[in-house]
Amino acid sequence: MRYNFSETEKKWQKRWEDEKIFVADDSDKTKKKFYGLVEFPYPSGAGMHVGHIKAYSGLEVISRKRRMEGYNVLFPIGFDAFGLPTENYAIKTGIHPRKVTDDNIVRFTDQLKRVGFSFDWTRTIDTTQEDYYKWTQWIFLKMFENGLVFRDTALVNYCPHCKVVLSNEDSQGGKCDICHTDIVQKSKDVWYLRITEYADKLLQGLDTVDYLPNIKMQQVNWIGKSTGAFVNFKIANRDDSLRIYTTRPDTLFGVTFMVIAPEHPIIEKYRDSIKNIADLDAYKEECAKKTEFERTQLVKEKTGVKIDGLSAINPINNKEIPIYISDYVMMGYGTGAIMAVPAHDERDYDFAKKFGIDIIEVIKGGNIAEAAYAGDGEMVNSEFLNGLTNKKDSIAKVLEYLEEKGIGEKGVQYKMKDWAFNRQRYWGEPIPIVHCPVCGMVPVPYEELPLKLPEVSNFEPGEGGESPLAKIDSFVNCTCPKCGAPAKRETDTMPQWAGSSWYFLRYIDPHNDKAFADKEKLDYWMPVDWYNGGMEHVTRHMIYSRFWHQFLYDIGAVPMAEPYAKRTAQGLILGPDGDKMSKSKGNVVDPNNVVDEYGADVLRVYILFMGDYASAAPWSENSVKGCKRFLDRVAGMADMIKGEGVTPALESAFHKTIKKVTGDIEELKFNTAIAAMMTLTNEIYDNGGLTKDEMKIFVKLLCPFAPHLSEEIWEALGEKGFCSLAEWPTYDEAKTVDSMVEIAVQINGKLRGTLMIPAEISKDDALATVKNDEKIKPFIEGKTVIKEIFVPKKLVNLVVK
RNA sequence: GCGGGUGUGGCGGAAUUGGCAGACGCGCCAGACUUAGGAUCUGGUGUCCCCGACGUGCAGGUUCAACUCCUGUCACCCGCACCA
Numbered sequence: 001m002r003y004n005f006s007e008t009e010k011k012w013q014k015r016w017e018d019e020k021i022f023v024a025d026d027s028d029k030t031k032k033k034f035y036g037l038v039e040f041p042y043p044s045g046a047g048m049h050v051g052h053i054k055a056y057s058g059l060e061v062i063s064r065k066r067r068m069e070g071y072n073v074l075f076p077i078g079f080d081a082f083g084l085p086t087e088n089y090a091i092k093t094g095i096h097p098r099k100v101t102d103d104n105i106v107r108f109t110d111q112l113k114r115v116g117f118s119f120d121w122t123r124t125i126d127t128t129q130e131d132y133y134k135w136t137q138w139i140f141l142k143m144f145e146n147g148l149v150f151r152d153t154a155l156v157n158y159c160p161h162c163k164v165v166l167s168n169e170d171s172q173g174g175k176c177d178i179c180h181t182d183i184v185q186k187s188k189d190v191w192y193l194r195i196t197e198y199a200d201k202l203l204q205g206l207d208t209v210d211y212l213p214n215i216k217m218q219q220v221n222w223i224g225k226s227t228g229a230f231v232n233f234k235i236a237n238r239d240d241s242l243r244i245y246t247t248r249p250d251t252l253f254g255v256t257f258m259v260i261a262p263e264h265p266i267i268e269k270y271r272d273s274i275k276n277i278a279d280l281d282a283y284k285e286e287c288a289k290k291t292e293f294e295r296t297q298l299v300k301e302k303t304g305v306k307i308d309g310l311s312a313i314n315p316i317n318n319k320e321i322p323i324y325i326s327d328y329v330m331m332g333y334g335t336g337a338i339m340a341v342p343a344h345d346e347r348d349y350d351f352a353k354k355f356g357i358d359i360i361e362v363i364k365g366g367n368i369a370e371a372a373y374a375g376d377g378e379m380v381n382s383e384f385l386n387g388l389t390n391k392k393d394s395i396a397k398v399l400e401y402l403e404e405k406g407i408g409e410k411g412v413q414y415k416m417k418d419w420a421f422n423r424q425r426y427w428g429e430p431i432p433i434v435h436c437p438v439c440g441m442v443p444v445p446y447e448e449l450p451l452k453l454p455e456v457s458n459f460e461p462g463e464g465g466e467s468p469l470a471k472i473d474s475f476v477n478c479t480c481p482k483c484g485a486p487a488k489r490e491t492d493t494m495p496q497w498a499g500s501s502w503y504f505l506r507y508i509d510p511h512n513d514k515a516f517a518d519k520e521k522l523d524y525w526m527p528v529d530w531y532n533g534g535m536e537h538v539t540r541h542m543i544y545s546r547f548w549h550q551f552l553y554d555i556g557a558v559p560m561a562e563p564y565a566k567r568t569a570q571g572l573i574l575g576p577d578g579d580k581m582s583k584s585k586g587n588v589v590d591p592n593n594v595v596d597e598y599g600a601d602v603l604r605v606y607i608l609f610m611g612d613y614a615s616a617a618p619w620s621e622n623s624v625k626g627c628k629r630f631l632d633r634v635a636g637m638a639d640m641i642k643g644e645g646v647t648p649a650l651e652s653a654f655h656k657t658i659k660k661v662t663g664d665i666e667e668l669k670f671n672t673a674i675a676a677m678m679t680l681t682n683e684i685y686d687n688g689g690l691t692k693d694e695m696k697i698f699v700k701l702l703c704p705f706a707p708h709l710s711e712e713i714w715e716a717l718g719e720k721g722f723c724s725l726a727e728w729p730t731y732d733e734a735k736t737v738d739s740m741v742e743i744a745v746q747i748n749g750k751l752r753g754t755l756m757i758p759a760e761i762s763k764d765d766a767l768a769t770v771k772n773d774e775k776i777k778p779f780i781e782g783k784t785v786i787k788e789i790f791v792p793k794k795l796v797n798l799v800v801k
Numbered sequence: 802g803c804g805g806g807u808g809u810g811g812c813g814g815a816a817u818u819g820g821c822a823g824a825c826g827c828g829c830c831a832g833a834c835u836u837a838g839g840a841u842c843u844g845g846u847g848u849c850c851c852c853g854a855c856g857u858g859c860a861g862g863u864u865c866a867a868c869u870c871c872u873g874u875c876a877c878c879c880g881c882a883c884c885a
Contacts, residue, residue, distance in 0.1 A: 630825095754821065
């Protein structure tokens with residue numbers, strides 16, 4: 001069959017859309033369902049690149065297969081369109097972000113449609129539309145109502161280039177996630193979401209879901225739960241104490257000094273009694289100036305200053321110990337103060353060596369003259385703990401003591417911080433809060449949502465880092481919804497991650513104006529059965545959205561705690577040069593060019609054939625041609641049809657291929673599934689043709705990968721309806737096995753030949769056949785066979801001497 | 802430093818979990834058809850001192866048999882990073 005791919009592809013895309021065959025149907029709630037989710041794109045000006053296509057192709061194939069297997073399938077797409085790149089572009093060009101966004105969405109939509117994805121386009125969402133962000137604001141207010149939103153003046157991560165406050169997640173490695181400028185610490189009014197309150201639930205929830213192991217691991221590390229103890233150290237000659245957190249309370253007898261973070265409030269509190277306050281101030285200033293880079297580079301070299309005028313009492317033995325300030329203790333973790341046990345902590349050891357502080361061994365097993373010892377061992381120099389050899393026992397015993405004496409207690413800490421949830425920017429969801437001089441922070445009433453973004457002509461943020469909205473008097477000035485007094489609106493907007501934290505719920509009921517989604521529909525479609533996306537979202541979007549969803553579950557708004565039953569990730573597509581694709585390197589492949597030159601089916605097949613779906617692989621134009629050749633050969637098979645029914649020589653090959661393709665798709669092993677179809681194609685050509693029934697099976701297998709060609713052949717075969725909705729082929733296990741198999745014959749483990757024998761042959765018969773084989777005889781003649789190994793359908797190995 | 806992962810032909814990658822290493826595709830070589838081929842078809846293609854041996858980062862080990870298991874080691878990639 002000869003076919004013009006560009007015409008054919010357009011023809012089928014139009015038919016699919018006209019006949020609405022990919023529109024998710026939830027009228028029959030008893031039918032089995034499949035909700036496949038891919039991360040919706042940010043519609044940037046650069047358009048999509050082939051990496052986007054790969055990200056969607058995995059679940060595209062799964063979703064198409066599910067439809068053929070008779071499921072109600074929900075496979076939606078939308079646009080995560082609020083955010084800085086669009087706003088920065090608007091500032092640069094003077095074009096309104098609304099227009100920029102709309103134009104980009106049109107372009108992205110066109111690109112996606114040209115690839116022939118089976119998305120349900122009737123459910124498309126755009127996070128910047130009022131009827132969408134109304135519900136983002138609604139969820140925010142629900143969180144506010146439930147005490148999960150608070151405001152604090154804090155040292156925050158601030159990007160001097162973007163003029164915006166960033167969350168920890170958005171400033172990993174000390175760089176702004178958007179422009180990669182070094183972030184600085186700045187004191188600001190910040191809105192927080194109390195995600196730490198959900199830290200344990202986020203951790204425990206992982207036990208109930210099917211995520212790839214490395215995804216779970218990254219989330220566990222990110223949450224960073226540690227168990228230990230809080231201990232109060234008295235400050236000598238003051239009626240006050242210094243509270244610390246430790247994971248090793250069993251080493252309390254080894255404490256020889258304390259260290260507090262440079263920003264620790266106790267310095268201000270006792271300012272007047274600290275004799276070397278000038279030195280401390282100088283040190284503090286030095287620390288504040290250090291960039292993240294300098295701090296990580298200088299990890300080895302400890303710095304600090306001893307506080308002259310304050311000392312502490314170790315509560316376990318009443319010994320007086322000095323207090324130091326040092327930037328190796330962070331204000332943001334634990335209590336900002338530590339007890340230092342130089343004998344058993346590497347950092348404390350370095351510090352003690354540098355400042356000439358005592359080192360007392362309390363756990364045997366190392367050589368503390370040389371290095372800190374963090375391993376297990378017998379307790380010494382520790383009074384009532386002496387002799388214990390197990391960390392668990394000593395910790396239990398010391399905790400008992402601390403609690404009994406009221407000087408400390410068991411405690412838990414997380415690395416995860418509360419989520420800094422505001423941006424001083426225009427292109428985001430306005431935070432629906434009013435500041436009233438009488439009532440304080442007052443939520444905008446639900447019936448007034450959405451709180452719309454006002455029209456603005458200048459999007460430039462203020463020099464002091466205030467939002468462009470602050471300049472709009474008509475937006476800022478309002479009356480308090482509670483008491484009616486003149487009040488001012490919050491002018492910050494939500495971060496980019498807000499809209500994507502619940503979008504998968506909106507797909508379920510995208511046009512509902514009474515609720516974010518209908519309860520019954522949520523019951524039917526949730527949870528997402530399979531979610532695929534990039535590894536870069538594992539510690540941000542994934543954690544954020546799990547948090548929001550667990551909160552919605554707690555207030556009874558969704559039917560289960562965990563939103564995603566299964567999560568996988570695709571690998572990157574690298575440029576032809578093996579480097580990461582980027583505009584600056586000029587190695588970006590535009591999917592439109594590939595579609596124009598080879599067709600959408602070739603693009604789809606190549607992207608899934610190029611390698612392991614989860615691994616990175618470089619683009620290769622030549623391999624694209626190989627896939628084109630394969631599809632041309634498939635088209636050619638339509639001219640090789642001989643009758644109906646089964647071709648005996650191909651029967652087993654067909655059953656094997658159905659089995660292989662069916663199984664491989666479920667494991668995301670698309671490359672080997674395609675390879676199996678290529679192999680079958682070669683066998684069909686070797687055989688000189690196939691029957692019409694076999695051709696039908698073939699195109700059904702191929703349909704999820706190359707749907708346009710499959711539909712075209714399906715139609716040419718005289719079939720009614722769509723191949724995309726045809727029943728997925730089944731196989732007969734008995735027919736996947738051959739009656740004759742080729743086995744390997746080894747002598748002393750070395751391959752000496754192969755032999756065709758019946759598959760169900762007995763061990764004795766197999767050995768007899770092998771020993772009588774002319775090629776094998778010379779190897780055993782005159783020798784003694786001392787061992788005979790027979791693996792059915794695989795090999796015979798004779799050990800001879 | 803901690804955590805996770807990966808090392809297989811000229812290239813992308815397979816290998817039913819201990820059983821013929823290199824499926825499938827690219828590239829390359831030879832031939833056919835062609836005025837022509839960057840089209841198509843046929844055959845070949847791990848390496849070498851080529852009737853034999855050697856080969857899955859490297860060095861050992863277990864086994865009749867190891868890409869696969871064990872011990873050690875090297876290299877690269879990705880997270881987190883003074884987390885007390």
